[in-house]
Amino acid sequence: MNVSVRTSSGAVLPASVGADDTRSRLLHAGLEMLFERGYHGTSIRDIAVGAGVQSATLYGHFASKEELLAELIVLGHEEHHRRLIDALMDAGTDPRDQLRALVSAYVTGHAEFAMLAIVANAELSRLSPEAAAPARLLCDRSRELLMTVVSRGVRQGVFVMDHPEITINAIASMGTSVALWYPPSADHLDVGVVCDTLSELALRLVLAPTP
Amino acid sequence: MNVSVRTSSGAVLPASVGADDTRSRLLHAGLEMLFERGYHGTSIRDIAVGAGVQSATLYGHFASKEELLAELIVLGHEEHHRRLIDALMDAGTDPRDQLRALVSAYVTGHAEFAMLAIVANAELSRLSPEAAAPARLLCDRSRELLMTVVSRGVRQGVFVMDHPEITINAIASMGTSVALWYPPSADHLDVGVVCDTLSELALRLVLAPTP
């Protein structure tokens, strides 16, 4: 499991970002600014100051302000998708265990990278269609994973749903919302407890009633 | 000389906004622009053009760009809170019926005013603390309504939960997410069906297992 890179600011990025070079500091500063003030509310000068460089230096690492945001968003969706895959690899063959694994991956990912998750979802619409395409693809892939697990459970008769699409949306929203409410109350709630609780709640939504 | 320029608007506001005067058109145009480009990405000139007036005219109806956004956000949270109250009034005394009523109010409100709901939630953090205070108050009140219904159900032994806060967050996120996914697929899914489905899903999260 990857170790996350933490800066003094609370802006946490996946380890794939790498060392504490200028590019990494620009991404961290950019994430923090984009989280606090949004895309159009953040100037490249703000980001540069946060990274301890001049604004012109940014263009030595990114073609444009939009490309920096696109890079952050793809990072977020990549990390999320990777965690879902990893979770399924260790989950065995029981649809119940697979759903628990997916929800736990949602929770841990959105708790650990709350800032990144919020920015990746909220600011995706600020990108041009071309710049947003890679992230949208990853987003669809992640959703398909959830859909696949649920459909398989239904086919095996373990899960029963009137409207699978609605139920999947409900489960996904439960998972993503962790990024919004967990961080402020992280001091009195363990991540593992949230994982177990939300996993059981998700199971209640899909499980066939026991006779 | 006023020409009624109806934008291709999916920008829907509560009836309390009133007639088709300049102020109303500014709010509608503002909502649409804020939804598409965000607060800092929307200029007062964009809003004015959308409303068919000059940018200076905006300041005859709002003290600042921020006040226009604050007005929209409060409108959204007021409408949401009012609908929750109304729903409870007609729900009787059974906690199950009350929870169904609340979830249905979430669904209908976030389906009918999807744009407003998204803007009201996403752009709230762009407001200064003073400007955001009224909306935050309404937000807390709405959450308290949900918490009150659930707590009452627990006290009566109808509901059982390990972690009420997590469960309430899950229910609320299920409801608010309707604004994100329902509109694009509105053509093949009735609002009433979504209400019934999500209400039953919410009940599964809190209902004590029947022996």
Next chain:
DNA sequence: GAAACTCGATCGATCGATCGATCGGAGCAG
């Protein structure tokens, strides 16, 4: 005619982006 409303023009500030100049370390020649 008073009041409310809207307009065109314009303010200083800040935006994203670009430019040539400068810095510092790696590599090579002797």
Next chain:
DNA sequence: CTGCTCCGATCGATCGATCGATCGAGTTTC
């Protein structure tokens, strides 16, 4: 080792465009 070149990274300065906001004059309404 010294002296030199080279090159990517970074800097300070600056571009045209656009930002939120303001003003006085013109228009509409009653």
